[in-house]
Amino acid sequence: MFLTLQNIQHQYNNEPVLQHVNLQLQANTTLGILGKSGCGKTTLLKIIAGIIPIQVGEIILQNNNINTTPPHLRNIVYMSQEALLFPHLNVFENIAFGLRIRKENNTQVQQKVTALLTQLSLAAHAQKMPHQLSGGQKQRVNFGRALIINPPLLLLDEPFGNLDTHTRAEMQLLFKEITSNYNMASIFVTHDVKEALLVANDIGYMNNGHLKIYANQQAFIDDDITGAKNEMAFWKNVSC
Numbered sequence: 001m002f003l004t005l006q007n008i009q010h011q012y013n014n015e016p017v018l019q020h021v022n023l024q025l026q027a028n029t030t031l032g033i034l035g036k037s038g039c040g041k042t043t044l045l046k047i048i049a050g051i052i053p054i055q056v057g058e059i060i061l062q063n064n065n066i067n068t069t070p071p072h073l074r075n076i077v078y079m080s081q082e083a084l085l086f087p088h089l090n091v092f093e094n095i096a097f098g099l100r101i102r103k104e105n106n107t108q109v110q111q112k113v114t115a116l117l118t119q120l121s122l123a124a125h126a127q128k129m130p131h132q133l134s135g136g137q138k139q140r141v142n143f144g145r146a147l148i149i150n151p152p153l154l155l156l157d158e159p160f161g162n163l164d165t166h167t168r169a170e171m172q173l174l175f176k177e178i179t180s181n182y183n184m185a186s187i188f189v190t191h192d193v194k195e196a197l198l199v200a201n202d203i204g205y206m207n208n209g210h211l212k213i214y215a216n217q218q219a220f221i222d223d224d225i226t227g228a229k230n231e232m233a234f235w236k237n238v239s240c
């Protein structure tokens, strides 16, 4: 198994947030996690990334227990909703950053970044500074920064939340294409049922600190707690 979580529990100030969370993620798979605001999705991603120290449970990545591995040695990239770009670096160098700190040679950096800029439709903006970009372009640069180091595991926390519907749809397709081309596994937190159904292979729903993983998309839709059935009925009515 690529990633296994065993009995993760977490509390803030004696307030339990995660309770006995178990999960198995296969290689090259995207797991979409939905759940009401405040149910603990971000906390779970940050524990996996090592940004929040684990209190109880085990995180096993590619057969290694990484409970105490520092975040920068986990080979995991956590990408939040806000595009955190370096304001003093242009688009090219923002994306190149992860390669520069790994001391990759300049020819390789040029090749990799140029290829990714094209995939992200950012080639024409390579020399712009972050303040000269639109929100959608910033998000794509943020995505490029995460992808350039080819992380085996990508954790995305509402990554397309700030985008208009059209750009969001483009990013969803791009995400699918790139994670499949680069053989990445990912956990994708979203509030959008349609987005989860579109981008994820597996779907989970978090409720009261418990994570339920569904056998398939239909099982997720059929479970009333997820609200997916109502939402799908709504869209069906709208399109009639």
Ligand SMILES: Nc1ncnc2c1ncn2[C@@H]1O[C@H](COP(=O)(O)OP(=O)(O)OP(=O)(O)O)[C@@H](O)[C@H]1O
Pocket: 012, 013, 017, 035, 036, 037, 038, 039, 040, 041, 042, 043, 044
């Ligand atoms: N540093 C903290 N100290 C205390 N409580 C916290 C802290 N961080 C989060 N919480 C609480 O833990 C709970 C879970 O928060 P978390 O951000 O993980 O939820 P979420 O499911 O990602 O929410 P959303 O969908 O709104 O982003 C919330 O009730 C939140 O108020």
